Amino acid sequence: MVTLAVRASGLNYRDVLIATNLLPGEAIEGTLSAAGTGLECAGIVTAVGDGVEHLAVGDRVCAMAPAALASHTTTAAAVTGKIPDEMSFAEAATLPVLAATVHYALAHRARLRPGESVLVHGGAGGVGLATLRYARHVGAQVIATAGTEAKRDLLRALGVEHVFNSRDLTFVEHVERLGGVDVVVNSLSGEAMVRSLELLRPGGRFIELGKRDILGGGSLPMNPFHGDITFCGVDVTRMPQHLFAEVFAAIRQGVHRPLPYTLYPAARVAEAFSAMRHSRHIGKIVVSFDEQDEPLAIEARATAPVLDAEGTYLVSGGLSGFGAATARRLAERGARHLALVSRRGPAAPEASALLAELAERGVRAQAYAADVADPAAMAKVIQAIHVGGHAPAGIVHAAMHLDDDALTELSDERINAVLLPKIAGGLVLDEIARSHDIAQFIMYSTVSAVMGNARQSPYAAANLFLEALVRQRRARQESGIALAWGHIGDVGYIARNDISHFVTGIGLLPIPSAEALAAGEHLAATGASVCAVSRSHWGRVRGVLATADAATRFSLLIPADHEGDGQPGGHDKLRELATMPLEQVVPHVAGTLIQALAKVLHTDPGLLDRSKPLQDYGLDSLMAAELSVRARNLYSVEISPTELLRASTTVDDLAQFVCARLPSRQDLKESRPS
Incomplete structure (x- = not known):
């Protein structure tokens, strides 16, 4: 391992997609992106690990x-x-991600050879410019x-002889006239992706750099594959590490050279993200940590607590x-020891x-049959832990019982069954923690x-009690954090009962358990006492907040399209449409x-023409995704x-x-408040 003092960091579209919650969790999990924002940097080595000889x-360095x-x-x-x-x-x-992407894609996947031709979409972007340079080094022709x-x-x-528009499909006819291409480096989606595939000559190679069609379950026609073509989905974060030696050698030899870039000091990082999102740049955007730049408030990175390999960690509800x-x-x-x-x-x-x-991982885990709310039963568990020779070091209270119903329909017995594991169990574990300095x-x-x-009134009450218990412990200078979980997508009550579609529909989006637990560890490292881990579509969530107090509590998270700009949002907008004459609905929605x-577009609405193609305004994929989200926030419609x-x-x-996707006129009217 190597530790660097970062002097400059390259910003990538992947960072923007993650920051704006447009990249699914499965595209992040297990990659460098899971650790935080930023994939590449340059700086000075401050420490090296054992066995590192070349640094x-x-x-x-860059990395x-x-x-x-x-x-x-x-x-x-x-x-x-x-x-x-x-x-x-x-x-x-500007180099690590792009040089590695292009080298891996063209040298190892496409095996680009002299005399061949390559079509690269988004040719003025970072990948496009790096592709142009590498193709020239090889002796291949570029169409962009x-x-x-x-x-x-x-x-x-x-010096690119053949340059066409990526905003429409006119490039298809032009490339066909040129006889097709041997390699396509693609970042387009939908029909443009399919038509690009059809441009390959026999034996051609299609290099897919985008994620939308792959992760969105997109499909391709099989006919083009009759021409003995190859399709490769390339993700540089999963590239074999031994290939980087080739990449860095090529950088030092001048095969991969720095790209045009726009430099932002770290204090203006928000402007850098905005510029990237709206494609207001050519080449790369770089964030500088130069000491001569504007002053920057630096926050120490939180590190997850180190676990005690000799201690025992008790998890209530830990067997399912x-x-x-x-x-x-x-x-x-x-x-x-668990x-x-x-x-x-x-x-x-x-x-x-x-x-x-x-056990296969070398962990000694013992299952105990005990009611966490029973002090005597838990005392026996703690005694058994001590007999095993590894004293309690940590406690996680995950036990729960759910019984969903209207409060008026719940008997005392049903309410107590929900309250007992959380409240009584929490008190028992609190006493154990205080006795053992957990x-x-x-x-x-x-x-x-x-x-x-x-x-879920009793369940909400029980969980709020646990949050209050943690606050009380922290007031006594004792350890503790309460983590309020959102929609865990792969395990637990929601996954087990197959109600994920419903929970997602109300705005609580699924999070893989591994990602959620990593976020919880980060929050614990910050010293937080009570906090939530949730991925939410706040425009939808607003419609299901149970009380006005709850709506106020989350008001800063609700999109401006719903509050703060004088416009009604979500369901209110749908009800508003129900009151209009039918002929006014489409013009109103267009406005x-x-x-x-x-x-x-960051422009004056008065400068926009409703009848002008969106492409004429330079709308790119990120901007289209943002407009899609805004349309969904406004009318609960997927575009x-x-x-x-x-x-x-x-x-x-x-x-x-x-x-065309709105509820029927009658349904809109029936949604009006009484």
Whole structure:
């Protein structure tokens, strides 16, 4: 491993997609992006790990690195390489991701050869320019597309003979006249992607760099594959590390050279993200950490607490669902001794498989049949832990019982059954923690406790009690954090009962358990006492907040399209449409969408024409995704970004799309408040 003092960090579209919640969790999990924002940087080596021979403290380097948008980062030595003395840090920061992407895609996947031709979409972007340079080095011909005339002019000035528009499908006819191509480097989606595939000559190779069609379950026609073509989905974050030695050697040899870039000091990072999102740049955007730049408030990076390999970590409810996922996470983090408590203990359905899995990892996990709310039963568990020779070091309270119903329908017995595991169990574990000076005390709560759920009153009360218990412990200078979980997508009550579609529909989006637990660890490291881990569509959530107090509590998170700009949002807008004469509905929706488009384009609505194709305004994929989200927030209607990027789509067309997907007129009227 190598630790760097970062001097410049390259900003990538992937960072923007993650920051704006447009990249699904499965595209992040297991990659460098899971650690935080930033994939690449340049700086000075401040420390090296054992066995690192090709680098030394003080070396000037560039690297692929996790959470690289920071003053310091630590990464693998294999993905770190020296840079030439004459190369600045800002120049070097433009290279790691793009050089690795192009080298991996064209040298190893496409095997681009002299005399071949390559079609690259978005040719004026970072990948496009890097592709142009590498193809010339190989001796291949480049055909490029770009979204604006200025970018097309740049490519022509750089010597690209054939340059076409990426905003429509006219490039298809032009490339067909040229006889097709041997390689396509693609970042387009939908029909443009399919038509690009059809442009390949026999034996051609299609390099897919985008994620939308792949993760969205897109489909391709099979006919083009009759021509013995190859399709490769390339993700540089999953590239074999040993190939980076080739990449850094090629950088030092001048095969991959720094790209044009726009430099932002770290104090203006918000402007850098905005510029990236709206494609107001050519080449790369680089964020500088130069000491001579504007002053920057630096916040120490929180690090997750170190687990005690000699101590025992007790997890109530730890033999199934999210509790079992917690046990696995503790094992991954270094816990070697686990006490997993549930009413059924070893007889729990998931117990035997979980214990066997943990044993294979070298973890000594013991299942205990005990009621966490029973002080005597838990005293026996603690005694058994001491007999095992590994004293309690941490507690996670994940036990729960749900019984959803209107409060008036719940008997005292049903209410007590919900309250007991959380409240009485929490008090028992609190007493154990105070008696044993437990370093980590974690209570599991739920976001529904603060948002409100009319059918979970006892459950909300029980979880709010646990949050209050943690606050009381912290007031006594004792350890503790309460984590209010949102929609855990792969395990637990929601996944087990197959109600994910419903929960997603009300705005609570699924989070993989591993990602949620990692976020919980980060929050614990910050010293927080009570906090939530949830991925939410706040426009939808607003419609289900149970009380006015809850709506006020989350008002800063609700999109401006719903509050704060004088416009009603969500269901209110639908009810508003029900009061209008039918002939006014489409023009009214078009007027609202003009306002939304103006916000996306950062321009005056009065300058926009409802009958003009959206493509003429330079709308790119990120901007189309943002406009799609705004349309969904306004009218609870899904409009694919692909529909917005069609060559002829206008605001009037978009209004027709929205109105065609609205509930029936009668349903709109019936949704009006009484």
